[in-house]
């Protein structure tokens with residue numbers, strides 16, 4: 457199996473149990489009790505109540521200095537103490553996608569300080585970004601975060617900061633799903 461394409465299968469089995477599910481913007485998705493994340497392929501068929509597919513891709517906006525910093529401090533998924541997770545599928549508006557690459561970067565980094573803000577929460581929060589837009593999925597991005605219960609408050613603070621930024625004005629669908637490892 458290809459190790460860059462993943463299926464997030466929402467249903468009633470899986471190692472992550474849903475503790476809350478909120479549609480913050482846009483249309484909700486059907487409620488589920490568990491999520492299973494598996495290595496997959498573009499052609500695999502749907503399972504569970506729903507399946508969201510994402511690809512691990514290259515960086516789009518991160519410059520060398522930040523990339524080196526991220527690599528130096530970020531943690532991997534799967535730490536035993538990181539028993540909590542958040543799965544947040546996000547879609548951005550047509551207005552966002554109509555911008556040029558340099559305009560998008562200016563909004564994310566100069567005006568919204570996405571990476572600078574996020575870095576303050578490393579290594580406590582482990583993160584992984586999956587791209588979905590180019591494969592015709594309902595969301596543009598699937599974001600996944602893992603953290604220990606002691607860092608739950610810090611994670612909320614990070615979300616609050618990011619959701620106030622100019623970048624988030626371009627988010628038109630966002631589902632916030634919280635999970636606990638079983």
Ligand code: HEM
Nearest residue numbers: 514515516517518544546571574575577581583597599615
């Ligand atoms: C993209 C860092 C938290 C949502 C990125 C990128 C970086 C980054 C460096 C740019 C990747 C690129 O160059 O293509 C961080 C750090 C975080 C964090 C260090 C700390 C934990 C979050 C949170 C969310 C989020 C909490 C949302 C719930 C996204 C999305 C993108 C992204 C949707 C893709 C944006 C786009 O390409 O338009 N993040 N992030 N991030 N991040 Fe974060």
